[in-house]
Amino acid sequence: MKALVLAAGKGARLRPLTNTIAKHLLPAGSKPVLLRVLDYIVEAGINDIGIVVSPASDPCIKEATGDDCRVKLE
Numbered sequence: 730m731k732a733l734v735l736a737a738g739k740g741a742r743l744r745p746l747t748n749t750i751a752k753h754l755l756p757a758g759s760k761p762v763l764l765r766v767l768d769y770i771v772e773a774g775i776n777d778i779g780i781v782v783s784p785a786s787d788p789c790i791k792e793a794t795g796d797d798c799r800v801k802l803e
Contacts, residue, residue, distance in 0.1 A: 732775045736790060737783040751786035754793055761793060769786055 740752030744764040747755070763780075770778055780796075782790050 730775050731777040731779070732770045734763070734778065734780045736786070737781050739783065739785070751789050753786065754789060763790065763793065766777070767794070775794060 736751075736753040739802060740747030740755075743752050743755070746752075754761040756762075757765055767778065780790065780794070
């Protein structure tokens, strides 16, 4: 099974929180929202995951998830 995570928005309605960080990387407790979502997907047994990102947030999201498309989440 495959999963597709849509993480391409600008986060305009979350400003000023999103002035310096992509909305997908805002913390929810001790982890960014995107990593929590990826954890839930992996827990469901899905390991083929695509993430749609905007060009502006691509470097930040790559840094958070790692360049390897087979990143292991904890």
